[in-house]
Amino acid sequence: MDELLLRSLVPGVLGILVRRGADFAAAEDAVQDALVEAVRVRPAGQPRDPKGRLVTVAWRRFLDAARSDAARRRREDLVDEEPAPGPVSAVDDTLRLYFLCAHPSLTPSSAVALTLRAVGGLTTRQIARAYLVPEATMALGVPPAEGWGRISRAKRTVSGVRFDRPGDVATVLRVLYLVFNEGYSGDVDLAAEAVRLTRQLAAVIDHPEVAGLLALMLLHHARRPARTAPDGSLVPLAEQDRGLWDTGAIAEGVGILQAALARDRLGEFQAQAAVAALHADAPTAEETDWVQIVEWYDELVRLTGSPAARLNARGC
Structure with missing residues (x-):
């Protein structure tokens, strides 16, 4: 599948996994695995339902990870059965993900990195190149680089966050403006990416x-x-x-x-x-x-x- 199409599908796929009961960090990992698989195994033609295909692969990745982790046995009632194949929900979770990535407990740099990964669909390597830092620093952290990597720390912070109150639009916009002002380094143009993400936000709010x-x-x-x-x-x-x-x-x-x-x-x-x-x-x-x-x-x-x-x- 086309890389730009894949990235545009990320918010919807991630949102579906979260609504099914996956915590944000596990869902995000599963979606990234599904993206890698979609790029690695290129079908002869475009799938009739690219989003549905990504949801299926990502959900299976989540189930595999959940079943193999003894500490997650409490999720057994959630992962007993895989939902039957079929059209995926038309509910747009993009806005919900924007607010999650701009959570007030995150530092600005962590919020930007998480937005680029969870909403923008960029890989850790692409984000690291845009920031001109090693991939390990962005993903896992290399002391004394804030203790842990921006993405890992941000995902850990927002895991389990409930959305029982309206989000702060101003915070979301500040995060997007930070993305825009990051510059043009690396193989992903962050200014152009910020324009794309803001267009996406304007379509849902x-x-x-x-x-x-x-x-x-x-x-x-x-x-x-x-x-x-x-x-x-x-x-x-x-x-x-x-x-x-x-x-x-x-x-x-x-x-x-x-x-x-x-x-x-x-x-x-x-x-x-x-x-x-x-x-x-x-x-x-x-x-x-x-x-x-x-x-x-x-x-x-x-x-x-x-x-x-x-x-x-x-x-x-």
Whole structure:
């Protein structure tokens, strides 16, 4: 199966295993094993139900692990019988997984790593390469690297967490913004991955700040081709070749932002996106609408009290 398709199916498959009674850590391990198997054994054609196939393989992996672990005998009533083959549930568990990965007990770095693995479907090796750290450090931890690896520690923290209260959307968005700002190292482009994951989140939750963050990412990402010189050095915004900017991404970002602002529930990501949109709309740096940009920075100061926003407002 196509790797991008496999990664897009991860949240749904993981959510199904958790709803069947598997704890998060065991379910996540089983899904990763199923992904490896799907890549290793490539069928001649695309399966009619790729998600159902992944669920079947992952559930069997979970059952095998549970049955072989004497400490998990208490799950015997759960694993006695495998569910009969058939269409998988259409329930979308993506949002539930986002909130789990952004659990307040996790450090920001652990939340980012867990989101990339559980929701993004990236392997530990891909995440480690993106962070420019050894795979063992990311997976299991090498002292004194925070005692344990980010992923192992995060999974242990959220195992058994119940969702009896609504999650914090702001925390989820902060995690996604951290992913976006991690950079472009490794064989997975984390900025592009953050855009993909935020699109996915926007598809399952109707919230103006989710739209605001997606717009902000698109507007920043649109300028990426002009951000660096051939020698790799950063090019200041005023000196960038605006002909290299992605006008399609700019138009999409502006459209999403306008729809979000029309709902009159302003948040910090919408305000940041408005600043980015004004920069993207200006044909040259000299023609930038600095008056409006200062007004938006004033809104950011009001919303967040951020010293950085206050400094930017003064520097305009």
